Structure formats: C-alpha cells, structure tokens
Amino acid sequence: MNELVEAVAREFGEYPPAALLAPVRARLSEAARGEVDITTIVTVLVDDSLPDLHSAVSSCVRRWTSEAAAAWIEDTAPGSAERRALIWQRLGIPAEAWPELELRYPHHGSPAVIAAPQPWAPWYTPERRHARDFYWRAYRRMLLGKGWPTDVVDKLDEATGEVVQRLADPTRPEPYQSKGLVVGYVQSGKTANFTGVIAKAIDAGYRLIIVLTGTIEILRAQTQRRLDMELVGRQNIGLDDDYLDDSAWLDGEFIEHEIDPNHDGAVPAIRRLTGATYDFKALGKGLGALHYEMTDHGKPLNDPVNLFPANVRIAVVKKNSTVLTKLVGDLKRIPTDVATIPALIIDDEADQASINTIDPNKTTKKDADDRIERTAINARIADLLQLLGRAQYVGYTATPFANVFVDPTDSAGIFPSDFIVSLARPDGYMGGADFHDLTRPHDAAANDPTWSNRAAYVRDLRPECDADVEVEQREALDAFVLAGAIKLLRQERGPYRFRHHTMLVHQSVRTAEHAALAEDFRGLWRTGGYSTPAGLDRLQQLWERDFRPVSVARAEPGAVVPGAFTELEPYIGAAVDRISAGASPVIVVNGAAERDYQQDELDFQAGGVWKILVGGTKLSRGFTVDGLTVTYFARRTAMADTLMQIGRWFGFRPGYRDLVRLYIIRNVTGPGGASFDMYEAFEAIIRDEEEFRGELSRFAGLNSDGAPMVTPRDVPPMVFQQLPWLRPTDRTKMFNAEETFRGVGGQSFSFTMQPPRGDGSGNRRHFRLVEPLLAVLNHVDEFEMRGADDRVLTFAARYGIVAAEEILQIVSGFEWDAKWSFEPHRAALEDAIRRGKLDDFAVLLPQPKTRKPLAVRGFAQSLPVVRRQRQELKYRTGFSGTAVRERDAIEHIAGSPERRGGAAADRLRTRTRGGMILLFASDPVENSRQMKRAEDGPIDPSDLATLFAYALPFDANPLPRVGFRVRSQGGGAIVDAT
Template identity: 45%
Template sequence: MKKTETLRITLHTSALAGMDSRPKNLLRALSYQAEDEGPEADSLATEEDFRETLAAAHPTDQLVELWRKQLTQWDYLENPPWTDSESRTDERRATTLALLGLSDDTQRLLDLLVPVPRASGPVVISETFTPWYTPQSQQGRSWYWPAYRRLLSEQKKWPETAIASLDSASDRVVERLADPTSETAYQSKGLVVGYVQSGKTANFTGVIAKAVDAGYRLVIVLGGTLNLLRAQTQRRLDMELVGRENILRGASEYESDYADDPAWPQGRFLSHGGLPSALGGFDIVRMTTRDNDYKSLLQGIIALEFDKQEPALPLHDPRNLHRSQARLMVVKKNSQVLTKLVKDLGKIKTPLTEIPVLIIDDESDEASVNTSNPNRPDSERTAINKKISELLKILPRAQYVGYTATPFANVFIDPSDTEDIFPKDFIVSLPRPEGYMGVQNFHDLDSPIPREERTFANSNEKAHVRDILLDSEEDDTALQSAMDMFVLTAAMKLYREDNGLGDRHFQHHTMLIHESVRTADHRELRGRVHKMWWSAGYTGASGHARLRELFDNDVAPVSRVRSDGFPTPASYDDLSPYIGAAAIRIGGDDQPIIVVNGDKDIENGEADFDKRPLWKILIGGQKLARGFTVEGLTVTYYRRRTNNASTLMQMGRWFGFRKGYRDLVRLYLGRDETMGTKDIDLYEAFEAICRDEESFRGQLEQYSVLIDGEPQVTPERVPPLVSQHLSWLKPASANKMYNTRLVEIHSPGKWEEPTAYPSGVAALRHNTALWTPVLESLPDSPDAFSYNFGDGDTHHRFNALAGRLDAEEFLDLVQALKWDAPGRFGPHLAYLKEITRLSQVDDWTVIAPQHISKNNRCSVGASSRAFSWFGRRRRRGDAFGAISEPKHRPAALRIAGALSHGGNDTVEGLVAERRGVVCLYPVVEPAHRAGIEATGTVEPGQVVMAFTFVAPASARSSDGKVLRFTTIDSGDTAR
C-alpha cells in the first residue's frame, strides 16, 4: 500500500475511533488527528480528498471497509441517544451523515458504496422490563464480547452486517435478563427461536459473552442429549469465547485437551494475549472439557466456590461481582449428570441466593419440556425437566434462555406452572441470516409459475430435489444416483479449488443417508452401500458413462444458472480429470462410509469434523438428526418417516450455509404419489412445516408492534399463533400439546383458506345446497382477471365468473356450513361475525375461477349450467392441502384493498374500501371423477364446495389488536 493511502487510512481510523458510539463532525476529527502526522496529512484531512477517494474506490477497498464497519454499527444501534429514527432506515443513515457534517455529494457516494442494510432485525414478544443493560452499564467492563466480535471479524471473516445483526439480536436477549447486581433476585425465562443450523450457537455465544461481561458468574449450557452434541458445543465455546489462556491456565501447549485438534496449532482458537485477569479483565474457569462432562469431584466443588473481595458484601454487589472469575460448564441433558450438579451446588459455601447464573438450553424443545400429562392425578415430571426445575429452584438468580428452531413444544407449556420452563418473559425470533439455505430454498412456495413452465432457474424444487418413491421396490437406482451425485459434486469442488477458490477451500464434503433410526437397519444399509461403492466403477468406462449423463442432465444445467459466479466446467471432459481424485479423497482409505449410531459393533470411525477433513458418506439416525452439524453436507438421501413437525424439521441436516456450492446441493427425498393410509409425502410434509413456521414467525412479527406503548401479545398468549397445515403433521408431539385454544383470528387483507371440509354424503349435500344458488347467480361469461407486480411477471392471469353477496348473506351462509372439524373454522367465523356486526364489510365479491379449456367442467345435480371443477385430494385425516392456485390470489387481494393497482380494468372495477372477496372452488375427489367423464354431472353429495376468503384490508379492530384468543392455563380458576 502506498504511503499516502496508509496515512489516509490512519487518519480515518483514528477519527472514527474518537467518535465512540455516536457520529461527530468528521472534518474536525480528521484535522485534529492530522496535527500529529505532519504537513503531508493536512491535504488528506479534507472532505475533497475523502470525496475523490470514494469516487474512485472499489467496494472492497480498505477505506470503504473501514467506513462500512462504522456506518453499519450506527445503522444497527437500537435507541441511540442522538436520534429517534428507526435502525436500518434511510432516515437513520441521513441523520448519521448529517452529524458527520458531510456534503450531499459525499453522502451519496457513501450510500452507494455502503448501502443501508435492509435485513430484518430480531422480532421480540416480551413482557415489560426494567432497562439495565445500557451503554453506561457496560462502560469499562466489556472483555469477552469485544474479543468474540474481533474473532468473528478478523478470523472468521464475517461481514460487518452479520456481526452487527448478531450484536443487535444478542442485546435483545441480554437486556431482558435480570440485572445481575440488583439487590432483589428475579428469575427471567425466555426463548430464542432460530432456524435449523442457522447460527443459534453464535447467538448464544454472544449472549454468554455479554452476560459474563455484565456480571453473570456461573454459566450452565445444557448442550443436547448426546455426548457428540455436548462435545461439539464445548469446543465451539472454548474456541471462540473462552480462549487459549483460560484453557491452559499456565500449562504447556501440549497439555491442552485440544492438543490433537488441528485448529489448536493453527492458531484458530481465540487468544487474549495473556490471562485476562492479568490484563485487567477476568478469567473464565471451565468446569467441563471437550472430553469430560460435569463430574462430581472434590476439586470440582472447590472450583465452584466464589471468592469475595469484600466478604461482608454479597457476591452480586458490584464491588465483588466484577472482580470475581466466571465459571462455565457445558452439560449433557442427562438426569444423572444434572443430579451431580444439583448436589454439588448445594455443598458450596457461597450462598446460592447471591450467584447470578445464566442457563442456556440448546435444543430446548428436546428432553427439557415436561411431557407428562398434567391432567392425570398421578403425573410426575419427566426426569430431565425435573432436574432443570430443581436447578431453577435452588438458584433464585438463575436466568433461563432456551434455544431452538422448533419452538412449538416450548410455547405449549402451561404458563402457570412456575417450576417449568415456559418463556414467561420473552420470545425472540432471530432473522433468517444471509446466505442460509432453509426449507424455502428447496420449495416453490406460492410460485405463480405453472408447473410445466418451471425450470432449473426459476424452480428451487427442480434445481435441488430429486424424488424417491417411499414404497418402491428397492432396486437402489435412486441411491446409486445419489452416490454418483456425491462423487460428481466432490469433483466439482476440486475443480473450483483449482480455479480460484484455493487449495482445501472445501475442508469437508459429505453425503448423509437417513432411512431409519434402527441400528439393525443401519447394519444392513452399510453392507449394501459398501458393495455399491466398490461396484460403482468410478474410474472405469461404466462409471464415467453414468457420471457424464448425470453431469449433462443435472449438474451442468443447474450450475449454469445457479453457481453465483463460482467456476463451472464447460463440459464433462473438463471435469473428468477430477473424478479419480474425488473418489480417492472419499474412499482412498478403504472406508468411504462412516456409521454414526452409537453401536460400537458397526461404527467404523468418528464423524469428528474438528479433528480431520472428512469426505465421507454418513449413515445414521437420531445421532445425526438434531443439533449436530454435518459439515460440508452436499447430498442427502432421506426416507425416514415421522408424524410431527418439530421432529421432521430437526431432521433437515441439509439446511445451513453452503458458500461456494449452493448449486451443488441435492436432496433425494421420499415421495408418495398415491398417499395411502400409512404413507406420507416427505416433500409435502416439509412444505407444510415451512408454511407453519413462516406463519408463526410472521404473526410474531405482526404482533410485536406495541399499541400505545404496550405489547399486543405477551409470551403466555403466543400458543394460539401456532398453525398446522397438514392434519396428520402436528406442530409437536402429542404429549407436548395441552394448553391452547384459539377463539378468533383477525385477518384483514389476508388470504384465508379453510381445508377441513366434511366427507360424509349428507354434510356435502347440505353444503352444496347452500352454495349452488350462489354459483347459478353468476353471469354466463367469464371475465379476464390479472395482476401485474411490475416485475415483468405475466403469470397472474385467469378467467373467472364474478358476482356479489351482501355481508349478511355471506355470514348466514358460512354460519350454516357443516365441517368435519368445526373448531378450525370457528376462529375465522368469529371474526366474520364481528366485522359484519361492526359494518366493516359492505359486501363480498364472489369469484369462481374457470379453466381456459372446456375440460374439467360439469353441472351439479339437476343444475342446467356447467362450471369448472378442481381435482384435489385429501391428505391423511379430513383436511385437504392447498386448494387455491397462486395465480388467483393477487387479484383477490387487490379487490380487498391489500395490494396496490395491478393494471387490470376488470379487477380495478371491483375494488371498494369495505369489500371482501370469496373464491369458490367446486372440488371433486379422485373417487368421483370417473362419473363426471361419463355424464358431465356430479351428484351434490360427491362435490366439496371449497372456498377461500379475503376480508377487507380496512376491517381492523378498533383497539388495533389483531387477536382474540384464550390459553388453557392451569392458573385460571374461571375456566
């Protein structure tokens, strides 16, 4: 770097460092710094120099990166004293740049090079709390958070926006814990909801760092139910938070429990530059190590003692607290281990009432929740839940924070059970991180593009998902294809390392086969896969022929449109030199397969990603299904069944960050086209989970907005927000769902789609008799409907008959309908009654979509008119899946006032402020379709008159609240 550039960076670095947490006049700060740098610095301390440098700069230049870091920090600050504007907004950025005293031209250049981050922040549902975690309270006491932040930035190369997002989200948690120095003990309980394999560990590492800096002196991390998970969490905290000096505590490098870990000699463990206590900080004493869970030993008990500098004062007094060491233990969720811990805590001399404790419960919906039915008179708490309750009982200053990606079991806990772990104080929903591949990246949710027009470029399903018929005769065709894909993608990674990404960029490359949790099945599968591998002929003509076909038909066309600029070979001939190297990397040690299931007879190696690079096929079940991160996972072959959403979602090891190989990820997933009574379509199940999850997160976000400074929803009122899109796929296992009942859903301007229609002939005939007059009142000719979002999309077009019902007519009709599960429509009906009573809806436009072709048309019963019918099938149980089609929705939402002008005269002519929309779909199930083809008629008892509705966007409750519900609460004596 030239001397002038170096000096410019020095000036700006020093100027920004002097601004602390608020922006100040930049030219004044630069001039002050230039005084110590000599005459040459004066010309660099001007706005003209800054502006000219920015005009010629690249977004990755050092000066731009310096300003990106500082501007992003100011963008993310919550409630700074120097502005009232919201974080991550143009208003916040404008205020910041104005305080810096910069001209409009310079401001525009900075905004161009460092755009305002638009990523969503965390969503918080919370009781009111007393603010204590302020910049003033942190002044001069931060040690572990700055060190962790520095590691993320300098070593892990996190972008500043990701670090700022983590900073903000962890603040939202820590500020809701009790003040550790308070004279009065308070025990808060909260829940943090992330995505599967999306960075929850990073968040709770940040929370721990800030909590110990603030004064929490005992941190207990409940690290899963398996040794594998506990050890993985221990290593991560030791590596990124505790640091080398706290691990060694004066011992030699070779005495570390990480001496055999490649990251230890490579310098990837955090270093503080010395023992923190010798540098003005405080030490963290580990009570557990990577290989050793908590053990009840004499030295362990002594190590739990807390020294007081002022013996006459309690430990939580600041004069003692900020001079004492912190203790950290990562404990497996095992009742015997937790029993030892509870017993030892009872023996120490330091009064437990004085110790500020933070309990982090990773995967808090597993094992921690009491699954004993409290309605049974002989009910006792489950073992681990009982031990957690005991910990909370003996530690009155303990704060409990659960972390999970599947929160439903936690929010279903009885709020009045004070000994349980219900998150009574707060729920924090973390934003979906940038670069994360989740359920949405494997599905085409509500895509307006017709299935026949979907391509590798516009369809996530076509790009990443390959079908396996769940009950097909097992000829291993799909499994062989998956293994071939594993080798091809391995070769693609080697090709990319040779063409710009650098040697060993891809440290791990794995394939996961998950068919069953039974170890006997794993034994059989290992033998089968082992035989297939050695018969595959990857270096011979037959192997190359298969791989060439798979490359030409799958890998190449997907990567051409989804590689994000990463190198892609033009032909298989360019890739073929890497095939042999890939096969050797996987099976060169004669062990291409690792079984991970705890059965020592068939386990043939460790899936320890910390000790060595792994390019292997993993076969496993439960040990690989929750919490454990399968590094480098590229190909997944998944056929395991389950019947609740939480368990199924945790199986999604293919979710996560896939930098450099997103286009190569493939999911071979069990499908069942016939949907027999015992079978499930796993792809459909994951889509339903995605809808449940997004609905839950979306509603949390909607209800997190304060009304007159008060929360709309507090944690004990959250359970009714949980939805269920498939009747057979419960949000959580049945023994975790006891305590909720939804009374009313306010849905102004929202597309609502009932699904639980009756199946009995009498009930179907009854409903058809109610809807047939409405159908027959519609005009003879359809109109052309469409909606244009302005992005060039032309797919939201359809023909439909349109009519009208006044508000009372529609309400009378839906009140008279029969349902197999009346409770599912009841909350919607309550809302429709309310908006009709309050005159918030004048009428309803009825839209009956019609097919363009003359096929799939019939008359109902004795009716002389024929209408389009829709072929749908029920899922397991009484409910259908989605009945509507995505292309019908925008026009209906526009008519109801939920969308802006969409460019269609027919639609615009129907728009009115207090108008709702009903879309009518006569549904014929498979069993009755043959009769239609023969007669052109369907009997009233053989058609399901399905409908959707959109209430007027203006039909909001007068108090601004959007829900009315009840929670089944054992403390409610009136129920």
C-alpha cells in the first residue's frame, strides 16, 4: 500500500488529496492482513458498502478527468477515454480491471465546451488553484453543509473550473477581454454556478466583481442576498441593517469564514457596493470605497505584489441604464487606474436587456465612422467593457438564442467570442422534458402516469366559455390545497421539510389584469368550502382520480403515499390555515408602483410562504418561486425564449415532484382566427433546445490537428426552429446569422415544413415528384424500432434502392414554408455525392398493420395514408408522431452506431447508402365531404401531403458539419466559414 501511495503522490504531485489516499489506506488495513496486492485494492475501490471511500475516490477521479493544465496529463484531452486510461495506469491498476472501475466511477454529466484558441498558455493550474482557494473552499463547505451530495458539488467544481480557466490570467501583463456564455436550464442552479465562478475568480485575483441581474429590483435583491449568504459571509457584511430582521441571518445560516478576512492579511476582504435593500448609488464623497489598496505604488494593481493583498469590490446591480451610468461615472473618477483592475462581469439572464436590438439596416447612420447604434442598457455595458480593459464578461442564460445572434465583429459587444459552456442537466432537476413525452408512449400507456409524463403532471385548460374557466380554476385551486395537505403529512411522517408551498397563476403580462385575476381567485377561495362535506368530497374525488394514481406511480422513495383519503383529512385544515394566514391567500407580484388593496409582501427569506402568486414579468425572468407545486398557465406568446423563461414550474422538487401539476392552455384562437397550442409549443421548444445542446456536445472538442472543431462564431446556425410561428427569440435579435450547410451523418431529419395547403396544387406537385419512386419499391420486409418503454417493435415496409442523384433532383423540387430553407440540406446532399460518400438511398414506405391502403386518383396503386389533418400554424410537427419511431431503421441503414433497425436494416446497410422514409398524410380542405373522401378513398393527390425523412450515411459526416454566414452589424460584411 505504501508503494501505491508513493507512486500516486509522485505521478500526480500535490493534486491528489488525502481524501483519496487516506481512506484507501484505512480500508485496506481493515480488509487485509499481511501483503496488499493490486487485486485487493481494486476490490476495495468497487465495494458498494464503502460510500465514504467512494465519494472521496469519485471526487478525485472526476477532477483528474477534467484537468486541463497539469504536467502529468501528457497529450490526453479532458474527459477523453485516453485520459481515463491514463488515470488508471498512473494508479498502477492493470488494464483488465479498468472496465470494472469505469462502471463504478463513470464519467458523465460534464459540460460541453465550444472555445476559440486562447492567446496564452494555460494559467489556471492545480498549483495556482490550491495556492489560493479560500473563497472556493468556503463555498464548497457551505454547499456540503446544506446537504448537497459530494458528487453534485464535484460537478459544480468541474463546471466552474471550465469557465475560470478560459478567463484571462488577472496578473497577465497584457490586457485581454475574454467573453463567454454559460448555458444552463431554467431554474436549474445557474446562480450556484456563477457564485462558484465568482469565488474561484476572487481566489485567482479578480478584484472587481459586477453582477448584472434582471431589470427588476425583486430579482436583484434576491441575487444580492444569495451571494451575501453563501459567498460574502458574515465577517464581510458586518453590522449591515439589511439583515437585522432576516431569519436566516438570525439563525446563523449566513456563511461564517474560518478566519476573518478583515483582520487577517492572508486573504482579501470583500467590500459590498450594493446591499439587499439598495442598488448602486453614486458614491460622491464615498468614492474611496473604490480606491484599491496598493503595496507597491511603482507597480500596477494587476502585479501580484499589489493584486493578491488588495480587497475585492462587488456590486450587484439591475440592468437599468440610470444605475449603470452611475457605476460607469464613478469608475471613471477613481484614483486607481481602471485599466489595471482585473474585473469580472457576470450577466445573469444575459439574453434579457443586454442584447442590442437596433437593426443597423433600419437605423440612419449618424456618424461618418459607422458608429453602432445601441439600446441604452447595451450601451452602458459597452461602456463598462471599453473602460475596464481587463474585464472578463460571462453571460448566463437558459435561453441562449439571442446571445449567439449578437454581432461577433462588435468589439465592444457581448458576443461570446471566446467560449460557450453548455451545462449538463443536473441530477434531481425537473425540467421541460419531464412534462412532455418526447419519446411517445405506446397507445395503451398514453394515459398511464407510470409511462406518460403528460398523464402524470399536465392538465388541459380549454377555456371555451366563462363557466369552463371557473371550473378549471377551481380544480387548480383544489389541487393546491390537496398537495399542501400531502406535504404536511409527509413532513410529519418522513424526512422531508416543506417550508414553502406556492401556486403560480400566469395569464397576462399586463399589470392591470393581475388585480382582477387575483380577485377571481380570492373569490374562489372564499367559496371553496374546504371544511364542509361538499368541499371535502370534491378533494376526495380529485385525490382518487388524479393524485393517488400519480403518487403511486411517481412518488420518490421515502415520500409517504396515503392509503386512503381519510388519512389526509386532518392535514387539509392545516394546509388551508397556512394558505389563509396573513392579509390574503393571494399575492400579486407585478410592477405596479401603488396598490389599492392590502396584501402580504412576497419574501421567501423572512419565513414560510404558502400562497397563490398572481403575476407576469416579475415571476417569469430569473426569480425563483420556491415551493412551486401548482401552475395555472393561460399565457399566450410567440417567442420561444420568452415562453421558456415563463416556465417557472421547472426546478428541483425534492419529496414532492409527484404532486406537481401544470394547468396549461391548449387549443386557442389567436390573431386572424388561427389556432395554436401552448403545450405543443413548449414541446417544440424543448426539442429545439435539446437539439441545440446536442449540437454543442457533438462539436465540443478538438480535431485531429488539435484545433477546435468549431468556435463560438460557428454556433449561430445550430439554432433550430421547429414551429414556424414560434421564433427562437425576438425578431429584432435575429438579423446576424444565416445557415448555409447542415450535414449530420447517420441522423435523420424530418422534412415537414411545407407551405400552407392553399388550393392543393403544392400537394399535387409533390406527389408527382415522388411518383417515380413508388414504382421501384418492389420489396417488402419487417424492420425494428424501439418503443417508449424500450421494447422492440416491428413494422412492415415496402422498400427499394434509388440513386442519390435522383433523390436530390426530387427533393429539390419541393416547395417549403417561407420561414424555412432547404438550402443547407441540399448543400450537404450535394457535398456527400460529390465526395463519393453517398451513392444511393434505401427508400422505405411503412405499411400500417390495421388500416387498409387507399386508392389515389390517377395512380395505379393503393397507398397507405396516415390520418392527419393539417393545422397550418403547427403543421411542422405533423411528422413527429409517425416517422420518429421508424427512424431507427433508416438511421441503422445509414450507419448510425446508436440505432438498431433489425436484420433487414442491417442487410441494406452500406458505407455509402442513406436511409429515407416516405409518408403520405391526408390533407383535405376542411369540409365534411372531402374529409369523408380522405378517410375512405379514393383520395385526390391535392388532398395528399407527401412527407419524407432521410439520413445521410454516417461516413459522409461522422463529425457533424455546419456551414454558415454571419452578418456583421457594423459594416454589413459577410464572413463565410465551414
């Protein structure tokens, strides 16, 4: 054992902490008598009965796996299989034991990083980190003390390290501004991430921290308090009036550092320029608060002799032009040379307000030098970046589309030119995918909460009349009361504690409508009768038909599920009492300056909040609604990022995720009489975001020549928009990028983005284009696909082999929706053919098992027709419920290593063959006669929509390729890249 310890210490230097070596030594001494060999070591490392040891080992191995700047890593890349092999090798473990260790200590959940080459050698080394890590160690200790699992904290350590190592060295003689973007999930712990980044940045030498929050004070104050409590600490705050009545302050929940930074010169103190009750104000005579302490006045502040002893200044400010103007003005007046101050600007909700939305093509140039016209807040952020030459800008957002469309040539702008870090989905997070069935359950399970997320958590709102609205609101309110009672029962009988229990009502952003909506819910509350037989009978029915089956299927281990409603009755009154306490059960949270009604203030820190919250913007941008269990969502919007930010029902729901309910508006009529569906809109956005994150993951890393596969400038074309009417972000933020090439080998794409039906001439033309293909589909076979529960399902299909040039000619003749372009796909097709990577396609026509084919006028054969009526505004989703499941077969044929389409698909597979599926959907004019004809046949080609999906050969693009053009705001130049 001593030899192993010495070998590890020799190979890894000081990096492997005693947390690994000491527990291994201790366990081995217990487990073995006499000589310890490597077999014994491996046995101990994989023993499931040693959780403390495994936690320590996992922590070390995870850090080693992600290490980017250490002598021992040789030429292995972070996160690579080569790196893992090197770790086991350096630990002296034989190769035959590596697979077992990989299973016990898997590497997953790392962030995906797209980065430009850095103009410096790696500086954030293990030695540098461990030499100064006071604030990071304190933050880590605080998280573990709050009950965060060690593995989760280790992941945070890794993710924050990915960000900090891409900032410029604060002691670097030459100034450099690194600009980056961190992409998380809505309410998924982004604040924890940037708090960790700030802690590490302070330890590394950054001495001015500016945190830009949203545009509202409630969010700024929430962020300030979080940083004060978890990072700044009691000694740095002192006797601030902010927290004299704060329960967490009084209960000792604010972090207390091991030593007082104000009285020990070993670590810098943190000076707060803002507080929980006040934003930044012009300092006036107090400008000395921004005057940095200097040890050697003959050297700049960024010199190590001055930098490390200097104290830190931190300001948490709203994105408000007036506030930012005061901050910029004071920075211009301080005695310290601002060009020498290493500064870190954290921009929370970076896609809100920070983006310059002035389109240069619609703005008159006022200056001869083509000055960029900016919005007020963007201009002040640009002022900060121009003033602080050593400022590093890191934006945080869950909806990054607007940020990647920013002009990349704007030197004073916020385009993330140096790096984009896509955070992994955190453990225990309940996000958009948890409310949708992205992999469709089979029909028998579609309404079973065991298999269907929609059946478990989502309840439809269909407000055809006022009476329906009242019934729906009543049920949502009943669900809130019932869930509260279950929480109290679980709290009494189990390990969970539920300090907050909230319901969110979101119907409009107009503050004028919030008061009326709040009064509606107050009226429902007054007439709820929760102590009467009628009210209890209503709750019992809701329990039996809804909550009980969901909780039986979905409750977490340790979360008690009552056996009968009678067990809940004693807790219903207690829940009602908590909700009723105070001035009102309803709190309006909006931007109104004056209120003409009495209500409680919303303060999650002062005590437990059991309330119904009615609001708009304040509750849809960054603000965390603690304890959110029931959401009544009747809002309409046509922008994807806005819609996702409204999704406050995303987050961590320990002990009560089975109680979460989303009441969401479904088919509604919008402007012009068109219908749309908010639930389907959310699902489309989630698919788009998952595709975007997948693209980032696929392109992360280096090419064989050591250069990045792509840089942040190459990212805009990765943004995908599934619904034509639901833009990724505001139109004013989308004028900089145009995709020109999209090729992904072995991955299918469904081309359903056809223009409105019109008179059916497009349908006729598309059918005539594919008619020659039907003549060669002369073979029939059985193919396989995976069901939602991972069962292997089969489907029959006619198929034939068609030359790639013929497919290219046919699909090039299709017409597409005006908001979507086929050109990037055509470019990829042509490129694969030209390079000899694509010879032909196996074309499949699935054959339904239960529905007979229909005759088609003017065509000799009968064809399988899917029952699908076009809905213009959401027609692009029409293919998802049919071909998505059969894609296993064509992706297998195309060579995807991840798909299995059965023996028939394997026989058809060649290195230069793609896979294609044809599908015909009934698309009649909406009147009963033609609908009947579409159902029974014969069907006219004008009433037949021709849809298809294809996958290029995997070998054509084993690494996805994106070609694009990026438009520049400044001079209108266009840069081509591939």
